[in-house]
Amino acid sequence: MTTSTQTITRRHISEITPTRKLVMGIIELVIGILIFFLFAANLAPELMTTFNMTPGGISVGTMADWVLPSRLTLIIIAVLCTGIGVFQLVRGFGRATNGLVGLCGLLFVMSFLIWQASGKSLNLSGMLSSAVLLAVPITLAAFSGILAERSGTINIAIEGMMLMSCMFAALVGSLTNSAVIGLLGGVLSAVALAMLHAVLCIKYKINQTVSGTVINIFSAGMTAFISQKFLQKYQNLNAPPMFTRIPVPLLSRIPFIGPIIFNQNLFVYLMLVILVVLQLALFSTRWGLRLRSVGEHPKAADTLGIDVIRTRYIGMLLSGIVAGIAGAFFTLGSVGRFDEGMTAGKGFIGLAAMIFGNWYPIGALGAGLLFGFADAIGSKLSLLGSSIPPQFMGMAPYLITMIVLAGFIGKGQAPAAEGQAYEKE
Amino acid sequence: MSEAQTEKKDLGQAILKEIIPPPEEEAHKKSFWKSISIPALAILTGLLIGALMIAATSSTVWAAFGESIWKGFGTAFKEIGTAYQALFTGALGDPVRIVRALGSGDAKEIRSALNPILESLVQSTPYIFTGLAVAVGFRSGLFNIGVEGQLFIGAAAATYVGYSITGLPAFIHMPLALLAGALGGAFWAFIPGYLKAKTGGHEVINTIMMNWIAFRLTEWLLSGPMSRPGSGGMPLSPLIQKSAEIPQFFQAPIRFHLGFIIALAVAWLINWVLFKTTWGLNLRTVGTNPRAAKYAGLSTTKSIITAMLISGALAGTAGAVQILAVNRSMALGLSSGYGFDSIALALIGNNTPLGVILASLLFGTLRNGATRMMVVSAIPIDIVDVIQAIILMFVAAPAIIRAIYHLKKPKKEETTIFVSGWGGK
Numbered sequence: 001m002t003t004s005t006q007t008i009t010r011r012h013i014s015e016i017t018p019t020r021k022l023v024m025g026i027i028e029l030v031i032g033i034l035i036f037f038l039f040a041a042n043l044a045p046e047l048m049t050t051f052n053m054t055p056g057g058i059s060v061g062t063m064a065d066w067v068l069p070s071r072l073t074l075i076i077i078a079v080l081c082t083g084i085g086v087f088q089l090v091r092g093f094g095r096a097t098n099g100l101v102g103l104c105g106l107l108f109v110m111s112f113l114i115w116q117a118s119g120k121s122l123n124l125s126g127m128l129s130s131a132v133l134l135a136v137p138i139t140l141a142a143f144s145g146i147l148a149e150r151s152g153t154i155n156i157a158i159e160g161m162m163l164m165s166c167m168f169a170a171l172v173g174s175l176t177n178s179a180v181i182g183l184l185g186g187v188l189s190a191v192a193l194a195m196l197h198a199v200l201c202i203k204y205k206i207n208q209t210v211s212g213t214v215i216n217i218f219s220a221g222m223t224a225f226i227s228q229k230f231l232q233k234y235q236n237l238n239a240p241p242m243f244t245r246i247p248v249p250l251l252s253r254i255p256f257i258g259p260i261i262f263n264q265n266l267f268v269y270l271m272l273v274i275l276v277v278l279q280l281a282l283f284s285t286r287w288g289l290r291l292r293s294v295g296e297h298p299k300a301a302d303t304l305g306i307d308v309i310r311t312r313y314i315g316m317l318l319s320g321i322v323a324g325i326a327g328a329f330f331t332l333g334s335v336g337r338f339d340e341g342m343t344a345g346k347g348f349i350g351l352a353a354m355i356f357g358n359w360y361p362i363g364a365l366g367a368g369l370l371f372g373f374a375d376a377i378g379s380k381l382s383l384l385g386s387s388i389p390p391q392f393m394g395m396a397p398y399l400i401t402m403i404v405l406a407g408f409i410g411k412g413q414a415p416a417a418e419g420q421a422y423e424k425e
Numbered sequence: 426m427s428e429a430q431t432e433k434k435d436l437g438q439a440i441l442k443e444i445i446p447p448p449e450e451e452a453h454k455k456s457f458w459k460s461i462s463i464p465a466l467a468i469l470t471g472l473l474i475g476a477l478m479i480a481a482t483s484s485t486v487w488a489a490f491g492e493s494i495w496k497g498f499g500t501a502f503k504e505i506g507t508a509y510q511a512l513f514t515g516a517l518g519d520p521v522r523i524v525r526a527l528g529s530g531d532a533k534e535i536r537s538a539l540n541p542i543l544e545s546l547v548q549s550t551p552y553i554f555t556g557l558a559v560a561v562g563f564r565s566g567l568f569n570i571g572v573e574g575q576l577f578i579g580a581a582a583a584t585y586v587g588y589s590i591t592g593l594p595a596f597i598h599m600p601l602a603l604l605a606g607a608l609g610g611a612f613w614a615f616i617p618g619y620l621k622a623k624t625g626g627h628e629v630i631n632t633i634m635m636n637w638i639a640f641r642l643t644e645w646l647l648s649g650p651m652s653r654p655g656s657g658g659m660p661l662s663p664l665i666q667k668s669a670e671i672p673q674f675f676q677a678p679i680r681f682h683l684g685f686i687i688a689l690a691v692a693w694l695i696n697w698v699l700f701k702t703t704w705g706l707n708l709r710t711v712g713t714n715p716r717a718a719k720y721a722g723l724s725t726t727k728s729i730i731t732a733m734l735i736s737g738a739l740a741g742t743a744g745a746v747q748i749l750a751v752n753r754s755m756a757l758g759l760s761s762g763y764g765f766d767s768i769a770l771a772l773i774g775n776n777t778p779l780g781v782i783l784a785s786l787l788f789g790t791l792r793n794g795a796t797r798m799m800v801v802s803a804i805p806i807d808i809v810d811v812i813q814a815i816i817l818m819f820v821a822a823p824a825i826i827r828a829i830y831h832l833k834k835p836k837k838e839e840t841t842i843f844v845s846g847w848g849g850k
Contacts, residue, residue: 156629200818200821200822204822204824204825206821206822207821209568209629210768210772210817210821211818211821211822213570213765213768213769213817214814214817214818214821215814216765217765217766217768217769217810217813217814217817218810218811218814218815218818220762220765220807220810221807221808221809221810221811221812221813221814222807222810222811224805224807224810225478225482225805225807225808225810225811226482228805228807229482229804229805230482344637345633345634345636345637348630348633348634349634351630352630352634355627355630389645389649391641391642391644391645392641392645394641395637395638395641395642398634398635398637398638398641399634399638401630401634402617402620402626402631402634402635405620405624405626405627405630405631406620406624406626
């Protein structure tokens with residue numbers, strides 16, 4: 001087949017330059033030192049940290065609590081991180097470098113939690129469970145971005161599509177008293193916006209970021225308008241039924257992991273299903289290869305007889321569907337009511353997750369989970385009575401996004417032809 | 426050596442001559458009406474669609490359609506008429522009342538009759554600054570969506586200087602507070618600018634993240650270090666000193682203030698810098714054709730950072746003026762989305778300072794009138810956002826407007842705004 005002879009070269013994150021080796025080593029060292037001086041040094045030795053390992057209200061897949069001596073654990077973690085850093089500086093870990101930086105980051109977060117919860121107890125699995133839930137809209141938004149951008153269209157309108165879907169899901173769900181029809185209604189509204197974006201970008205060839213901004217402003221205005229005109233006036237229009245928790249048989253009985261991943265609502269499972277389908281479709285099917293070729297080198301794809309315009313429309317259509325699911329999550333899977341501007345920039349964070357994940361679905365999931373985790377920590381800590389103002393914890397996801405984008409963790413590569421309208425010659 | 430240098434310079438100038446269109450004044454004079462026809466028709470169409478929305482969401486109109494079609498249309502026109510009349514009188518004042526007030530010679534009556542039109546100017550003032558901020562960004566190839574956050578930080582800085590310093594004469598204190606605002610905004614814009622220039626982290630996402638961080642930061646500042654004593658935990662700053670106030674020209678209820686004049690002066694200054702200095706030429710070259718700019722020896726890094734600094738300073742000034750002249754203390758509801766609206770303003774004004782002023786006057790007037798429309802016809806003010814998005818869409822995609830009104834296609838290609846993809850290309 002002609003398609004199989006075409007190779008698309010992509011830079012891989014795993015290439016390690018000497019500077020990166022040095023920088024990563026220093027980062028790991030600093031993490032180790034910070035853990036020691038910020039957290040371990042000022043704790044009394046007898047304090048204990050208790051982690052509950054089962055979320056509240058769950059009876060299957062339970063696990064005993066973890067009780068750790070706070071100071072000792074922190075010192076061990078600090079030594080571990082410092083050790084990794086020294087080894088990285090002296091010998092280097094090669095391909096494992098990024099993984100180990102990630103591990104050190106994770107250990108840093110764990111240390112922070114151990115320090116904050118010293119002398120108290122913290123429901124770790126409850127926090128992870130809500131992290132997974134909070135990761136859903138971000139990850140789905142990232143998938144939506146991947147579908148659009150792999151086919152060559154920048155979709156900055158995901159936020160707007162999510163907001164619109166969010167409202168329509170609540171409205172349709174309340175009217176029909178069905179969460180499923182509500183979800184469909186939300187998805188349809190997002191698809192309508194996606195098609196508008198597609199027509200503006202592909203047919204009228206206007207700047208894709210400007211078109212996205214049009215849709216974002218339109219959605220913000222339209223949802224606020226309808227909300228004030230109808231939803232706030234008639235409260236029964238804003239009370240959709242929600243998707244409830246459905247434990248997956250057998251899998252939900254696995255201790256620790258079961259309650260976190262397999263005892264959630266439909267949206268979490270949808271996210272996992274879309275992940276698998278998207279990963280396979282993009283990288284193991286002819287359809288996926290064609291979609292990607294349109295995003296990388298449309299002229300070559302056109303020469304091989306691929307309909308560039310049609311493929312881009314399909315990419316945007318799918319992007320709209322996924323963004324619609326992401327938006328409906330807020331009203332049908334999380335809050336049960338529509339509030340103005342309730343997506344709160346999750347669509348944009350999703351785009352950052354997409355970039356962080358190097359335009360790969362699995363990477364986007366990882367990034368989405370990271371952001372979800374940062375969100376969950378913020379809300380949990382204010383419950384623990386932390387001395388850190390909740391507003392600062394609320395900044396964490398945005399700060400992480402910026403650090404990630406700056407390429408401190410390694411730079412990805414965008415599809416080569418994204419953002420450019422295709423002109424058939 | 427000097428010879429080589431001059432040769433290099435000549436080459437640069439040759440390239441510049443190639444890529445820069447002839448002076449805009451000439452092109453302007455010839456096709457002034459042509460250049461204004463698209464925005465004018467876009468605004469008209471936007472208002473028409475707004476009218477449709479008003480009719481379609483009114484329950485009385487639906488009830489009338491239930492009786493008979495003609496009655497339905499009649500009621501629809503009446504509803505739209507009432508709403509748009511309220512919009513008009515709310516924005517520009519009631520002509521009958523103005524004439525009567527002027528005839529009576531009663532100063533208080535004249536003031537309240539003339540208040541709407543002057544209030545429209547007050548509402549336009551922040552738009553002029555923020556619109557200029559976005560326009561400067563666009564001119565240098567940057568999409569500054571972070572104007573909203575820069576405005577908040579600028580406002581916070583101006584507020585702090587405004588209330589904490591005492592005993593200064595007004596002619597020092599007021600400019601000082603303004604300067605603080607400009608610096609605050611510039612600082613907030615510098616961060617994404619620096620990241621863009623040095624790491625290629627895309628400014629669209631970074632500025633949006635900076636927005637959210639700014640919201641959280643000001644929320645913390647206003648309920649913590651900058652809170653008004655006795656505000657009971659409400660996020661509210663103390664009142665600024667009398668010496669820091671930007672003077673209002675008339676007695677209550679007219680709020681028309683010096684800030685409007687400052688805005689016009691700043692617009693003139695920006696116009697001069699962008700179009701009459703080499704510095705501005707460099708910025709615009711980097712914006713329209715970064716590759717040519719590179720060959721001509723211009724520093725993209727410097728240009729990006731400079732443009733972001735100016736853009737941020739303008740946004741910060743917008744916030745500062747709003748505090749010093751109108752609000753006199755800072756609360757969280759400072760901005761009704763000036764930052765996002767300003768993207769539309771800049772594009773509708775074709776990124777020229779004069780265009781931005783005109784677009785700002787239009788939107789300030791619309792927004793001011795919409796407040797009255799909300800009172801009279803219970804139409805949420807967010808309809809302005811929707812109209813704005815539609816106008817922006819038509820301005821960005823003139824082909825649609827031409828198709829609707831059967832206009833001829835211009836011979837020359839329109840200049841489009843250049844915004845790059847995520848990869849920092």
